[in-house]
Amino acid sequence: MRFAVKTAPQMTTWAAMLEVWRAADAIDLFESAWNFDHFEPILAQPRNGPCLEGWSTLAALAQATTRIRVGCMVTGVPYRHPAVLANMAATVDHIAGGRLELGLGAGWNQAECDAYGIELPGLRERFDRFDEACEVVISLLSQPVTDYEGEHFRLTGAHCEPKPVQRPHPPITIGGDGPRRTLRAVARYAQRWNTPFTSPEALASATDVLAAHCADVGRDPAEIDVTAQVIHDPAAGPTATAEAAASLGAAGCGLAVVYLPETHHTAAEVERLAAALAGVR
16 A cells, blocks of 8 residues: 655645655655645635645645655646646646646535635536546647637647656546546546545445446546545544555555644654554555
8 A cells, every 4th residue: 555645735834834745755655745725724624714825835845855746636627727727737747857646626615716706617517617627638738739629618729838747647636536427537537536535435335436437438447546535633643544544445545645634744743654654554
């Protein structure tokens, strides 16, 4: 099993996040590090609390590290035009020296979108837009020129240069576990799938649904890396976190993404986690 850390850039400081990512970068056990893409705090935190912008911090953290792979888990596609996002992704992949993991999601935070005046369509249109956005991003990152005529996005003679370091494009992680549209999009577009805060039983069930979607599109589900998020509870201790990760591994998870609470964005907590997680391997 493989491991990653995740630091939400909310209710924390830049210095604390930097400390965590540099600590993880120095520990070979951790394969990747992730932040999130929101403009206001979530997960029951006060909406007026501090929240650093995800892609800005990601670019800086990519520059501040040398080994660990980096990504937003996951980018809210409604927040940016997909052509702009493709250009951002290519740029960060160069900053990272080819270490970008491109996380994509259809979006969900209605309160945040209402506050910022960002349109968040109903589910059907939202996922129609998401499918088109995935196609636009993939084309711009991998093709010399993109002409695209969709219902929601249109590109004419569009270029995205330089292309990312990773070819044909950085690995795409799609987040979420909706059985009809999200997992179908994973089967069509993603190299990795992330499900947040799930149980081993739910993970196994969703994996079966993903396999059925893969069969529909003629894809081998083994090509898709299954990843899941695990909330680390410092009060319960790192051993409990390691046991939770092991249970997900037994259900088919290949990469456990350990979500560090904002109160424990420290190198010492990363080192404690690494010691416990090493036993899972």
